Amino acid sequence: MADALLRLDGVHTHIGQYHILQGVDFEVPRGGLTMLLGRNGAGKTTCLRTIMGLWRASKGNVRLAGHDVTHLATPELARSGVAYVPENMGIFAGLTVRENMLLAARGGPPEAKRLAWIFGLFPALEKFWNALAGNLSGGQKQMLAIARAIIEPRRLLLVDEPTKGLAPAIIANMIEAFRELKRTDTTILVVEQNFSFASALGDTVAVMDSGRIVHTGGMDALVADAALQAKLLGLSLEAQP
Amino acid sequence: MTRAWLPLALVPALALGALPLVASLPTWVTLTVAGLAMGMMIFMMASGLTLVFGLMDVMNFAHGVFISVGAYAAASVLIALQAEAQAPSLAANLAAIGPAMLAAIALAGVLGWFFERVVIRPVYGDHLRQILVTMGGLIVVEQLIIVLWGPDLIPLPRPGALSGSFIFGEAAIERYRVLAIAVGLALFGAMWLVLNRTRIGLLVRAGVENAEMVESLGYRIRRLFVGVFVAGSGLAGLGGVMWAMYQESLSAQMGMQVMVLIFIVVIIGGLGSVGGCFLGALLVGLTANYTGYLAPKVALGSNILLMVLVLLWRPRGLYPVGK
Numbered sequence: 001m002a003d004a005l006l007r008l009d010g011v012h013t014h015i016g017q018y019h020i021l022q023g024v025d026f027e028v029p030r031g032g033l034t035m036l037l038g039r040n041g042a043g044k045t046t047c048l049r050t051i052m053g054l055w056r057a058s059k060g061n062v063r064l065a066g067h068d069v070t071h072l073a074t075p076e077l078a079r080s081g082v083a084y085v086p087e088n089m090g091i092f093a094g095l096t097v098r099e100n101m102l103l104a105a106r107g108g109p110p111e112a113k114r115l116a117w118i119f120g121l122f123p124a125l126e127k128f129w130n131a132l133a134g135n136l137s138g139g140q141k142q143m144l145a146i147a148r149a150i151i152e153p154r155r156l157l158l159v160d161e162p163t164k165g166l167a168p169a170i171i172a173n174m175i176e177a178f179r180e181l182k183r184t185d186t187t188i189l190v191v192e193q194n195f196s197f198a199s200a201l202g203d204t205v206a207v208m209d210s211g212r213i214v215h216t217g218g219m220d221a222l223v224a225d226a227a228l229q230a231k232l233l234g235l236s237l238e239a240q241p
Numbered sequence: 242m243t244r245a246w247l248p249l250a251l252v253p254a255l256a257l258g259a260l261p262l263v264a265s266l267p268t269w270v271t272l273t274v275a276g277l278a279m280g281m282m283i284f285m286m287a288s289g290l291t292l293v294f295g296l297m298d299v300m301n302f303a304h305g306v307f308i309s310v311g312a313y314a315a316a317s318v319l320i321a322l323q324a325e326a327q328a329p330s331l332a333a334n335l336a337a338i339g340p341a342m343l344a345a346i347a348l349a350g351v352l353g354w355f356f357e358r359v360v361i362r363p364v365y366g367d368h369l370r371q372i373l374v375t376m377g378g379l380i381v382v383e384q385l386i387i388v389l390w391g392p393d394l395i396p397l398p399r400p401g402a403l404s405g406s407f408i409f410g411e412a413a414i415e416r417y418r419v420l421a422i423a424v425g426l427a428l429f430g431a432m433w434l435v436l437n438r439t440r441i442g443l444l445v446r447a448g449v450e451n452a453e454m455v456e457s458l459g460y461r462i463r464r465l466f467v468g469v470f471v472a473g474s475g476l477a478g479l480g481g482v483m484w485a486m487y488q489e490s491l492s493a494q495m496g497m498q499v500m501v502l503i504f505i506v507v508i509i510g511g512l513g514s515v516g517g518c519f520l521g522a523l524l525v526g527l528t529a530n531y532t533g534y535l536a537p538k539v540a541l542g543s544n545i546l547l548m549v550l551v552l553l554w555r556p557r558g559l560y561p562v563g564k
Contacts, residue, residue, distance in 0.1 A: 054453060078459035090454035092447045094562060103443055106459050148458075 005030040005156060005187045006051065011060035011070075013043075013050045020046040022211035023060065028156070028204075033178065033188040035198040035219060037233060038208035044191040045087055047208065048158050051189075052084045053077050064156065079106070081155035087164065087191075089145040093134025097125055097144055100133050104148040118147045121177045139170035143177075150181065157181070159190045163197050175200050195233065199223045207232045248559035252523050259531045267411035272530045278418035280526025281425020282487060284519050286480030287503040287510075288432060289473020295449035295513015295562055297466050299361055300368050303375040304477055304503065305496030306382040310352055311345035311478020312485035312495060313390055316397050318344045326400045334400035338482075345478040352382070353474020357467055379497065386493040394492050397485050421483055428476070429519050436515060445469060449513040449562050502529075505544050509551045511558025520559055524551075 004027035013021035020043050028034045036044050049055045051062055053074040062070045069077055078084070092100050101110060119126040122143035128136060133144055142162055149157055162178075163171045171194070178201050181188065192198045198205070202219035215222075215232050222228060256273050263269040290304045318341040319326045326337035360378045364370040398404075399417050406413040436442035448455045448465055456462050477496075484499060485491040506525050510517025525544050532543035539546075551559065 052457060054457070073461075074453075074456040075459050075461045078457055084457045086454070086457070090451055090457065092450045092454070094450055095443070095447060099443055099447075102440075103447055103455075104458050 003030055004028060005065055006189065007061075007063045008047075008051070009061045009063070011047075011050060011057045011062060013046055013055055014058045015046070015055060020211055021050060021057070024208070024211070024213055026206040026213045026216050028187055028189050030187050031185060032203035033182055033190065033201055034204045034206060035202035036189060036191045036206050036208065037193070037195070037198060039234070040193075042208040043211040044208055045160055046211075048084070048086075048160050048189070048191055052082065052158060081153075083149035083154040083157050085145045085149050085157070085159040085162065087160040089141050091133045091136075091141050091144055093132065095133055096130050097133055097136070098129050100144055100148055101125075101151055104151045107152055110151050114151065118150065121180055122147050122173075139166050139173075142166060142170075142174070146174075146177065150186070153184070154186050157186050157188045159188065161191055161193065163192065163194045171197060195229075245560075248517070248520055248555075251559075252520065252527065255524060255527050255531075259527070259535075262535055263531070267413075268534070270409070270412035271414060272534055273527065274414045274418055274422070276527035276530035277523060278415075278421040278425075278487075278526070279529060280523035281421050281428075282480055282483045283499070283502055283506055283525060284425055284480075284522035285428055285483060286477050286499060287506045287518050287522060288428070288515055289469075289476040290503060291507045291510060291513055291515060291518040292445065292449070292469050293473050294507060296445060296452065296469050297361075297365070298368075298452075299365070300371045301361065301375050302372055302500070303356065303360070303379040303382070304473075305498075305500040306379050306386075307349040307353055307474040307477035308481035308484065308496030308499065309386055309491070309493055310382065310496075311349040311475075311481030312397075312491045313386055313395075314348040314478065315341035315345040315482035316395060316485065316491055317390075319397065319400075327398070329401045331402035334402045338400060342479055342482055345482045346475040347478075349478025349481070350471045350475035353471045353477075354467065356474070357470040361470070383493045383497070390493075392493070394490050396490050398489060399486055403486075417487065421487065424479075424483060428479075429515075432515055441465075441468075502544060505548045509548055509558055511555075511561040513562035514558065514560040517558055517560035521551075 006028040008024050008026055011021050011024040012019070024043070024047055036047065038044050046055060050057050053069070053072055057070050060070070061068055064080065064082070069080070072080075092103070095103070124140050125143060125147055128140065133141065136144060146159065146162065149159070162174055166174065175197060178188070182201070190198070190201070199219060205215070205217060205219045205222050206213050207215040222232075259272070260269050263272060286308050290301065293299055293301055293304075319337055322337040322340065325333045328334065356378060360374050361371070364374055403417045403420055406415050407419070436446055444455060444460055444465055448462055452462050481496065485495065488495070502525055506518055506521040509521035509524065510519070524547060528543050528547050529540060533540040555561070
């Protein structure tokens with residue numbers, strides 16, 4: 001297994017009076033795509049938000065390429081090459097598609113080559129380049145959210161439930177886009193409940209339950225073991241293969 | 242956004258609707274210009290508050306002190322430059338008003354910076370405490386104004402060349418109101434350009450919608466907060482100068498007195514929307530002037546009625562900003 005780009009050691013997160021993450025330990029291998037699975041309320045979104053610094057870990061460490069980033073502010077983490085696509089996509093509805101992309105390109109106007117590559121992944125964005133992002137369909141908004149995250153090369157891409165509420169045809173398009181993304185150097189961590197999507201893309205998998213990691217390993221092994229799937233994921237998955 | 246043009250039609254619709262009621266064209270012209278001028282001044286005072294509301298989710302009830310402080314700073318400069326301010330030459334008047342406006346913007350901006358650091362910063366995210374501490378800050382600054390400038394109403398005569406009226410046929414249009422409209426339009430144009438043609442403007446617009454996502458893209462939103470708060474305070478100071486010269490007097494409570502109108506404008510426009518704030522301010526100015534002429538007894542409540550009607554039609558304001 002490749003070395004870990006991201007490592008969480010005993011991470012605890014409290015939100016108000018609630019103790020959500022209760023000692024999360026797992027690592028994301030460099031250059032691969034790791035799926036973080038689990039039922040609703042298991043703590044997957046909290047885990048991503050804690051990594052991103054949007055919620056603070058009350059205990060434990062988050063390490064990025066060996067550096068402790070537990071207490072790094074979100075903008076600093078983003079500047080170190082981490083991109084985040086939240087569950088609600090975080091699209092700026094009152095800005096155009098172009099303005100959304102320009103804002104994400106901190107280093108100046110996006111490179112034409114990079115933009116052409118993104119338009120290849122998500123052709124709808126080129127078509128609606130000057131349209132208000134708020135007027136896009138749900139699938140197009142998700143495409144914009146992911147395109148915005150990869151407008152510049154990133155070390156780590158965190159994506160929260162990219163298939164939530166999307167039509168099957170759009171999910172198929174999304175799978176192709178992630179396959180293309182996997183050919184780059186970017187390490188990807190995806191929170192997902194759609195097991196067919198997860199199994200089609202994941203190299204490694206971590207499964208959460210009640211604020212803890214209850215399983216880590218290769219995705220192939222989990223796909224091949226129906227009993228293990230039933231034990232770990234039970235009825236929590238929206239779509240079995 | 243569907244039918245985004247509809248709110249734009251409200252201002253001409255209101256003006257044209259008032260014409261048959263007023264019955265006299267010269268009077269209607271005078272009232273309309275007075276309403277537009279009043280709206281522009283309210284816009285100057287309210288534009289900063291709407292951005293502070295939208296971007297920082299801060300309920301700043303002390304916004305009125307920036308208006309008062311700006312007015313007092315400008316009055317001090319105008320008193321020092323009395324010869325230029327009262328000269329019959331427009332150039333001499335502008336030579337006094339220019340530094341007075343700059344002093345108002347600077348002092349209100351510095352006070353805004355201090356206020357953000359000392360009063361607002363410890364209570365981000367807590368609306369109840371924001372209301373309490375900003376009301377407390379308002380009282381403290383009002384009392385400081387009284388200590389420094391005294392408790393009495395200070396007369397502030399309009400500069401010589403800006404007194405009196407232009408006469409068009411039978412319609413009289415006060416010169417000062419023309420200046421107010423010109424300054425308001427210039428300010429709106431400048432804000433539109435900054436918000437729509439610069440990267441800082443793009444960040445502000447994005448931050449008003451989703452500050453957390455702006456941070457996730459790598460931008461330090463707190464710095465933007467401070468910048469917007471200082472700019473908003475400075476604009477309130479500018480509005481204070483214009484309002485004080487319009488009323489030809491100033492008092493420590495003048496900012497607080499106009500806050501009701503400002504809150505109405507910010508709510509009508511949609512929290513965080515500069516375009517909505519501009520439109521809302523014009524509607525409030527016109528409504529106040531038309532009803533003041535047609536039915537003086539209901540004039541005080543007319544803007545509340547306007548707000549109720551707008552919110553019944555568009556509950557999040559004329560141009561709601563997506564959150």
